[in-house]
Amino acid sequence: MSKLKLTLGCWNYDRTRAIQDGSVQPDGIDINYLDMPVEETFFRMARYREFDVSEMSLSSYSVSLHRDPKPFIAIPVFPSRFFRHSCIFVNAKSGIKEPKDLIGKKIGVPEFQMTAPVWIRGILSDHYGVPVDSVTYHTGGEEEPGRYEKIKLNLPEKIKVTPIPEDRTLAQMLRSGEIDAFHTARKPSTYDGVTVKRLFEDYRPIELDYYRKTKIFPIMHTIAIRREVYEANRWIAQSLFKAFCEAQRRTYHDLQETAALKAMVPWLSHDIEEARREMGDDYWSYGFENNRSQLDTFLRYHHECGLSPRLLKAEELFAPETLEAFKI
Template sequence: MPNLPLTLGCWDYDRVQALMDGRVRPEGIDLTFLNMVVEETFFRMLRNREFDVSEMSMSSYLVSLTKPDRPFVAIPVFPSRFFRHSCIYVNADAGIDSPADLVGKRFGCPEYQMTAPVWIRGILSDHYGVPVDGPTYVTGGEEEPNRQEKVPLDLPPNFRVERIGPTDTLAQMLADGRIDAFHTARKPSTYDGVRVKRLFPDYVEVEKAYWRDTGIFPIMHVVAIRREVYEANRWIAMNLFQAFREAQRLTYEGLKETAALKGMLPWFNAHVEETFDTMGDDFWPYGVEPNRATLDTFLRYHHEQGLSPHKLSVDDMFAPETLEEFVI
């Protein structure tokens, strides 16, 4: 029986390099790896379903689960994780000296449904007392005009979301003071530490304290399979999951290599040692159970922010075959 050909849209992270170069091959699958930046991958998969499998915004995936056709099925592989306290920017003249000052302000974000802003809004609410419906949210392109929500939204009326003008960009509006703050996944081009500053200048220490307090390393992306592809070949969910995990295992091994620097940072090995010491040997876990508390927190945020009409369950997120693992 020939292997099943599948296309995978994903960025070229270190944890997927072995899938890209063929050192790891999912059993029974001929995988064509399409290396693209995340915005392109998400847009093409969510709008046009162009790939069999793809990296996907976790928030947009959850929005898709509220649609009648539920077009995708995810596996518990998380290509992107990111502490996001560093990703809150403010205009220096907006009078924002602490998170509490965000209430009543105009808060930009490229898309209301983006995973990074969902985490940021939830963290600000849980840990700093900023109600998720306190600011006015202003959406549109960060560096180029006319960015749209990838999946149409129907938000409750207590959330104030406005679109920027057809020639405006959020990065420039922040520098000009036309928005007071900005939460995003990418550092805006207008960030200079003077006119545009971070809300948390000492974000590394703030994020380490958040990890110590919560044990949460925020998940940004999942891996999703088109539902019709999955339903016709349900075995691919576990085979892909195992392949992604093997590719990640090889990356962990590479991080521990000390004969030469695996990354280009001068103190790369020191960063690696600190991370293992602080967060443990499997600091970027795949699978459901090691991530249940993190996922459940995000599902609560997603519902509280009007993006899902009811709180979804962790088990509903993933292919049933991947919820439990067999032991030999």
């Protein structure tokens, strides 16, 4: 019996590699895995819906849920998670020494709706007293000029967002002082620790303290299915979820191997032991229930910065079949 052929747009992660190389195959599905950088994958899926299944920005996906009809449905798989205290950069001459110094400043961001800046804005508001509407945001390309929001936004008037000149980049403008700070997912090329610095240079203990207080390991990306593909084949949500979980399980096993390191990280064993001690064995968890509170926090941040006209419920994000899904 022939399998359903589906395209999957996703970066080359260790936790998805078993699907990419075919050693893990979703039940009943023949996957054509298209390995692309996340920016390309997100743009092509959000703008043109080019893939049957795709890694997708959690923020872009949440924005899409306010469309009628809704173009996608997700499964609770999170290929990218990232603590973001390390991703706030400042010009050394801006006078920004602590988070509250950001108030009233010009903040660059590649796209206002990007997931990383949603988390950064929320963390700054919740934990450091920097309201979302206390700064002005300047959007554009980080390293190449001419980047635009991939999704049309309708923000409240109190949120001030202005595109930068088309011939400029945010990395350049941060170095020159035309913007005071930068919220981003990628470290800018102009970061040198002197002219351009991190707000939190010694970020690891700060991020660990944040985790200990909140139990949040911020979710960046999820896996989205074109809704018409899902509606025609409702079984694929569970099949894909099981496959991603199995691929991840194999990676967990590989990273705990001590005879020879399977990743090029000198103190990998130490870091894995620390992650398990602080966050538990399933420190990069998939599934709905064990991520509900983190999703609720993200959706509140998404609503508070004007990206969601109403506060979404976490249950609305995922195929109902996967809300009680179990791992094999």
